[in-house]
Amino acid sequence: MADVSKSDRQVAALGIKPLAEIMQRKNIEERGTPQLITLYKFMASPRGLDKGISDMEARLVYRIMALPRRIADLREEFGCQIDKLRKIDPTGKPYVRYYLVLPKDGDMGEAA
Numbered sequence: 001m002a003d004v005s006k007s008d009r010q011v012a013a014l015g016i017k018p019l020a021e022i023m024q025r026k027n028i029e030e031r032g033t034p035q036l037i038t039l040y041k042f043m044a045s046p047r048g049l050d051k052g053i054s055d056m057e058a059r060l061v062y063r064i065m066a067l068p069r070r071i072a073d074l075r076e077e078f079g080c081q082i083d084k085l086r087k088i089d090p091t092g093k094p095y096v097r098y099y100l101v102l103p104k105d106g107d108m109g110e111a112a
Contacts, residue, residue: 031077031078032078036070036074036078038062039053039058039062039064039074043098052097052098054067056095081103082100083099084099
């Protein structure tokens, strides 16, 4: 699962953001597609940091039909670190939840 500590969630809940996260978000909002912007905003929210997002949620709630592709776009184009966790639903079908790992101050973000 994503390495999000309790203090990281508390800081996010208070709306205090590290400079590296602010720069990454600004970069996505300036250069990203509407789907990437929506996905990043959700994944960086307190609920997104805690629960992550699955393909089914992305399809039904945000109308993102190709979540793995959008995740790859965030990783490749914007240098986001996104972890994935394989799970099994109550019916026995496997699925993946994606979690955004917020950058800390001092992180370089995109590859230079």
